[in-house]
Amino acid sequence: MRGDLADRLRQLAFRFPVEERRTLDEFLPAPCNEAALALVLAWPAWPAHVAVVSGPEGSGKSHLLRIFQQIADAPLWSGPELARDRPPWERIGPQGAVAVDDADRTRDPEALLQLVNAVRERDGRLLLAGRTPAARWELGPPDLRSRLRAAHHVAIDPPDLALLEALLVKRARDRGLDLPPAVVRYLVARAERSFAAPGRLVEALDELSLASGRKVGMEIARLALERAGAGATGEAER
Template sequence: MDRPRRDTAPPRQLAFDLPLDPRYGREDFLVGPANETAYGLIEAWPEWPDTVFLLTGPPGSGKSHLASIWATRAHAWTVAAAALTGEGVPHLVSNGALVVEDVDRLQGRDEAALFHLLNLAREHRTAILLTAAKPVEAIGLATADLRSRLRLAPGATILPPDEALLRAVIVKLFVDRQLVVDLSVVEALVLRIDRSLALAREVVAELDRDALGRGRRITRPLALAVLARLGLGSEGDE
């Protein structure tokens, strides 16, 4: 009588999708050609040419990280642009420094509150750092005076990362998750994903979940398989 075959494959582990707290310290921000202008202007505070500074860049490019660095230095409060209300503006200005995140999500909301905030900030010399994923012209603001005020605000744009910055960020993402990977894994990702820090975070998180679920370490073949599953390359791509 044949003995039943034993399953020698390692048991799959439950992979809990726990959020990884972002590390927004100054020492955690990696500077490269794509963001060095924005970083330099943040570092130049309080020697800004105006009370308002506009920081733009694609999602995941590091706007919130830079805003957090500045907020720590300036002892600033942080508020979402979509949460602004006219009655809350005087209280926000009273702090002396303020971060207003995601101005591009303001469309259709209280544009008058932001315009009032900018006017009051100039009157009280309150420093305001605005962040947006789109340039002013692409936000679709209905208030002409607000569009004009934002266009005139000094600022900087974070560009897509170059290969060196993308590589450094991917390494840091693995380190932040306490994952040890071979350099070939990093190179496989750098060569196959778009120059996007947001996409790099997504891919590293997926690799972490996949490796934990399989009870395996992250290898280049596993990385290629995950990239293929995400539509970022063929599993057999060399």
């Protein structure tokens, strides 16, 4: 059966697009992200004009920026696309708020510096997100590095098991998959302990389920662990 299922997966010719809902109601609060969520909800009562949220792939940084965008009427920009193609104050929202995702990947540091200065001059608030703390961003010029060191920084910590289970269920629900509780426990006990693991697992589960025409069960879950590279390390090693 296992070989037949793998063969049917190879015949899968399409995948459905997935639209993830990024609202406050859809955010999954947990001890690892409570400080970052509290920062966003405390706007505009921040200890500095610029705040930075850092965390690894899949940790919810972009989701938090979407929430900030909604509650602060803040334009949301992408770091790699940020450029000096317009005056920086035109990027700031009507309430003095603005956000930049993937700020650590900014290709034009001068554009980011201009935005930081414009926010400070207008007593506004700028929320940045990156994979690592701002002190580790390799961005010039020196004035920008100084501004970033002075920013208020909040890190998203590694997820606990409860959050990993919740993320797995949410990612599956976004794809229209219903995971039995036993399957959720089985996967989380054996998967990599990272924010990215639930997304990779659900993608594999979805593909396997579509290819086989079957609901997700233990057989598909075992194959998904292998396909997602999650390890199947076993509970004894945890």
